[in-house]
Amino acid sequence: MVSAAFLVFSCSETKTESKKMESAPIKKGVVYQPSELAQTMRNMYVNMELVNSYLDSNQVVPDSLLVGYESMLTDTPTNPEEIGPKFHGFAKGWLSELETFRNEQTVANYNSLMNACVHCHESFCPGPIKKIKRLKLVGN
Numbered sequence: 001m002v003s004a005a006f007l008v009f010s011c012s013e014t015k016t017e018s019k020k021m022e023s024a025p026i027k028k029g030v031v032y033q034p035s036e037l038a039q040t041m042r043n044m045y046v047n048m049e050l051v052n053s054y055l056d057s058n059q060v061v062p063d064s065l066l067v068g069y070e071s072m073l074t075d076t077p078t079n080p081e082e083i084g085p086k087f088h089g090f091a092k093g094w095l096s097e098l099e100t101f102r103n104e105q106t107v108a109n110y111n112s113l114m115n116a117c118v119h120c121h122e123s124f125c126p127g128p129i130k131k132i133k134r135l136k137l138v139g140n
């Protein structure tokens, strides 16, 4: 069952989230529909896990894992009222870190890309920060 194995992330801290889950009636067969932005983020997370393992085994990271994330600038988010110039500043900063890593695939550049994920999340979506930090690599 794919759905059972799928990791569920959330911007809120785990405790608040589980409370919410308890009080919300769960309709059978109705699956939580993530926003476009949440979908892009999940995709980024999964792809960065792959990037991590390529890098960790000293292999060249395929370009397909490093393109297509510009949509974060225009994706519909869960909370549109939170998304403004500050978000776009972080997003552009992240995309330029991504370019740096694409051009020079070093552990240092990869880790600063992960730090750029965390920086945006500190302002907008603290829930997954611990998980994102685990994507970082120890230098080799």
Ligand code: HEC
Pocket: 008, 009, 010, 011, 034, 035, 036, 037, 038, 039, 041, 042, 044, 045, 048, 076, 077, 078, 079, 087, 088, 090, 091, 092, 094, 113, 114, 116, 117, 118, 120, 121, 124, 125, 128, 132
């Ligand atoms: C420019 C800001 C920004 C950057 C950079 C960013 N994120 Fe996010 N992330 C968000 C916001 C905002 C959300 C909430 C999206 C929503 O619910 O619509 C989110 C949501 C997520 C989620 C939860 C998705 C879900 O299922 O609800 C994960 C996981 C995630 N991001 C991982 C990452 C990773 C990994 C990176 C870097 C590779 C990253 N993010 C970079 C702002 C950012």
